[in-house]
Amino acid sequence: MRNLKTQERTAIEAVARRYSATWEKGSDPPDAYITVAGKRVAVDMTTLKQRGTGQDNAAKPRLRFDKVATRLIERLQASLGETVPEGMTVLLAVTAPIRLPSKTAATLEDKIQTLLRQGSRGRDERDTIHGNRIRIRLLRDESERAPKVIGFVHNSDSDPVLLFNMTGELLELIKVEAGRRALRLVGDRWLVVISARGISCLEAYRYIYSQLRMASDFKKIFMVFGDGRVGMLTG
Numbered sequence: 001m002r003n004l005k006t007q008e009r010t011a012i013e014a015v016a017r018r019y020s021a022t023w024e025k026g027s028d029p030p031d032a033y034i035t036v037a038g039k040r041v042a043v044d045m046t047t048l049k050q051r052g053t054g055q056d057n058a059a060k061p062r063l064r065f066d067k068v069a070t071r072l073i074e075r076l077q078a079s080l081g082e083t084v085p086e087g088m089t090v091l092l093a094v095t096a097p098i099r100l101p102s103k104t105a106a107t108l109e110d111k112i113q114t115l116l117r118q119g120s121r122g123r124d125e126r127d128t129i130h131g132n133r134i135r136i137r138l139l140r141d142e143s144e145r146a147p148k149v150i151g152f153v154h155n156s157d158s159d160p161v162l163l164f165n166m167t168g169e170l171l172e173l174i175k176v177e178a179g180r181r182a183l184r185l186v187g188d189r190w191l192v193v194i195s196a197r198g199i200s201c202l203e204a205y206r207y208i209y210s211q212l213r214m215a216s217d218f219k220k221i222f223m224v225f226g227d228g229r230v231g232m233l234t235g
Contacts, residue, residue, distance in 0.1 A: 007047065015190075015222050016034055018222075021034050021036045026043070043192055044191050044192070045192045047193075048172070049169060061163055061200075069096060072153065077148070085116070088140050090116075093151070095132050095134075095154060111127065115138060124161070139171070147211060169195075190221070193223045198225055198229075209233055219235055220232065222235075
């Protein structure tokens, strides 16, 4: 049985309050147990490593999910899926509204193909295409489960660096949880993810998680944010 850090104790208490439940320290694994309506559930906890120096205190990241935005990202994922090499993920952010979706998609495909041939990585590629600001980042040596392309269409007041950094945080989480999988016990399990960011980032985290298609042994995954609030990532 390990002692919980103050941040972990605060997080498990917040989740327990959500269900008017009691909790106790676990045997590592799991990190803790929560008893809900007489049922004892094992709980693992992990803390996201906050990445980068983007404008993390900027306005809430506002993503767009209209048909034009969705079709643009789906087209790029389909067209680049066979081109992006294994072990690499392309992160793409485009400001909305997208008035020339076909031309924008074709230009983005060409630009990303060029970056892949050059092996560009490190500094983000930035440009303006048909009136839309774009940012591209190539990630290497990420989880083998990560998709080849993760795209964001967002309002102009949202910071794409923040979205990219949040994606990196969840990719790191996949690596950590894959390493812990062999230690897991049988039965219902919950995961509590601790983030220093605010709950305004929950919608973006949910979208990123859905794009990662992370295989999970957890029945529920919660996020506990730096402002003390709890959100459900999945479950």
